[in-house]
Amino acid sequence: MIIRYWLSIWLMCLGLLAHADMPLLFDGAKKTIYPAAQLRSHPAVRRIEVPVDVAYRQPMSYDALPLAWLLKAQGVLPGDTIQFKAADGFVMSMPAALLLHQQRDKAQAWLAIEPDEKKWPPLKGEGGPSAGPFYLVWLNPKLGNIGPEQWPYQIARISVDMPPARRWPHIVPAADLPASHPARAGFELFVKHCFACHTLNHAGEARLGPDLNLPLNPTEYFREGVLRQFIRNNQNVRSWPDAKMPRFGPDVLTERELGELLAYLQHMAGRKIK
Numbered sequence: 001m002i003i004r005y006w007l008s009i010w011l012m013c014l015g016l017l018a019h020a021d022m023p024l025l026f027d028g029a030k031k032t033i034y035p036a037a038q039l040r041s042h043p044a045v046r047r048i049e050v051p052v053d054v055a056y057r058q059p060m061s062y063d064a065l066p067l068a069w070l071l072k073a074q075g076v077l078p079g080d081t082i083q084f085k086a087a088d089g090f091v092m093s094m095p096a097a098l099l100l101h102q103q104r105d106k107a108q109a110w111l112a113i114e115p116d117e118k119k120w121p122p123l124k125g126e127g128g129p130s131a132g133p134f135y136l137v138w139l140n141p142k143l144g145n146i147g148p149e150q151w152p153y154q155i156a157r158i159s160v161d162m163p164p165a166r167r168w169p170h171i172v173p174a175a176d177l178p179a180s181h182p183a184r185a186g187f188e189l190f191v192k193h194c195f196a197c198h199t200l201n202h203a204g205e206a207r208l209g210p211d212l213n214l215p216l217n218p219t220e221y222f223r224e225g226v227l228r229q230f231i232r233n234n235q236n237v238r239s240w241p242d243a244k245m246p247r248f249g250p251d252v253l254t255e256r257e258l259g260e261l262l263a264y265l266q267h268m269a270g271r272k273i274k
C-alpha cells in the first residue's frame with residue numbers, strides 16, 4: 001500500500017516534470033527505475049530507421065533498445081499483458097507475446113530513447129513536447145497487424161497487468177452472446193483501438209476522451225451514419241484546433257470491423273452498470 005502510495009506521488013511528479021530527463025518506471029514482479037542515461041548506454045541499443053512513423057508522420061531514425069530485452073530482464077512471459085502509461089493520460093495494454101518477437105520476419109517492438117543532447121522535434125507545432133523520453137516504435141508493423149494506437153509515446157511507466165477483459169469485467173460482452181456475434185470481434189477492436197483514451201462503464205484507466213457508455217452511449221445520441229463518419233474522421237463531423245481523437249481510416253479499421261465495433265457499442269448500451 002505504502003509503496004503504491006509513493007509510486008503514485010512519484011508518477012504525479014513525472015507528469016509535472018514531463019520533459020526533464022525522466023526515468024522509466026517498470027512495475028512488474030519487481031519494481032525498477034531505469035534512468036534514461038542507463039538505457040541510452042545499454043549495449044543492445046541500435047540505430048533503427050522507421051520509414052512510416054506514427055507520431056511524426058515522416059521517416060524517422062532512433063536510438064532504440066529491443067523491448068524484448070527489457071521484458072525478458074523482468075521475467076515477462078508470452079501469456080502476460082503489458083500496460084504502457086503515458087504522461088498525458090493515454091493508457092494502453094497489449095499481449096506480451098506481440099512484444100517479445102525479435103525475428104526479422106515478425107513485427108518487432110523497440111523502445112526509442114530520446115537523446116539527451118539533441119531532443120526529438122515537438123509533436124505539434126513549435127515549442128510543444130516531443131514523443132520522448134520513451135516511445136514504442138515498430139519495425140515491420142504490418143506483419144503483426146499493429147495499429148496506430150499501439151505506438152504509445154511519452155511513456156512514463158511500463159507494467160505487467162492482467163488482460164483487460166479480466167481486469168475490467170464491465171467492458172466484456174454478455175456471456176450468453178454467441179461466439180459468432182459481431183459484438184465479440186468488436187470488443188477486441190475496442191480494446192485495441194479505443195480503450196487507450198476512453199473508459200466504458202467507467203472501467204479502464206484512460207483519461208483522454210469521454211466514457212463511451214455513461215451516462216449515454218454514443219449509439220444512443222449519434223445517428224448511425226454520423227457515428228461511422230465521426231470514427232472515420234471526427235473533423236468531418238465537428239472540428240476545432242485542439243481535437244485529439246485520431247482518424248480511423250479504412251487502412252486501420254475495415255468497413256466490416258467498423259460495423260463490429262458499432263455492434264459492440266450498441267450491445268454495451270444494454271449493459272450499463274448501475
Ligand code: HEC
Pocket residue numbers: 149190193194195196197198208209210212218230231234242243244245246248261
Ligand atoms: C488518442 C485518443 C483517442 C482514441 C484512440 C480514441 N478516441 Fe474517441 N475521443 C477522444 C477525445 C479526446 C474525444 C473528445 C473529442 C476530441 O477531442 O476530439 C473523443 C470523442 C469520441 C466520441 C464522441 C463522444 C461525444 O459524446 O462527444 C466518440 C463516439 C468516440 N470518441 C469514439 C471512439 C472510438 C469508437 C474509438 C476507437 C475506434 C476512439 N474514440 C478512439 C480520444 C480518442
